[in-house]
Amino acid sequence: MSDKHKLAFFKSSLIFFIVFIGVILFFSAVNFAFAAELKNPLGDDMNDPRIFIGRLIKGILGLSGSIALLMFIYGGVVYLTAQGENERIQRAKSTLTWATVGLAVIFGSYAFLNYLFAGLKG
Structure with a gap:
């Protein structure tokens, strides 16, 4: 080579x-x-049904609160863009009223479930 x-x-x-x-x-x-x-980001105690249900309920309540916020925004936008039309003003007021009622129900259910789970723990 x-x-x-x-x-x-x-x-x-x-x-x-x-x-x-x-x-x-x-x-x-x-x-x-x-x-x-x-590592499991949810924690090692996800096999306990009480903890799983508690986290599930907190997630559902958080989602419900987000939906209530969106309804407030929607009602406010409809109210601001009504331009004096009585039908749109009434629809916006109804949306804001029911969003307020929904938010009260969400807070009430959170308080009730918090009280219930505190009683179950000890």
Whole structure:
């Protein structure tokens, strides 16, 4: 083999070795990533039905509060854009009234459930 061929063989062997080591390191890093222990963000006590139901109820009440906020915004926009039309003004007032009633029901149910779960705990 001539020096030119030896140099080409050495370069190709070196490139193959670098790529091979890179692939090995890449897949070993992926393996270490899969081996990492993941913590449950909800906590380790999700098997307890009381805690699961409590978190579910809090989520539902939060969603209900968000819907009530959207109804307040909708009623306010309808009221502001009514331009003196009595029908739209009445519809906006009705929306705001029922959003207020809904919010009162949400707060009342939260207070009742908080009281109920406090009584169940101890």
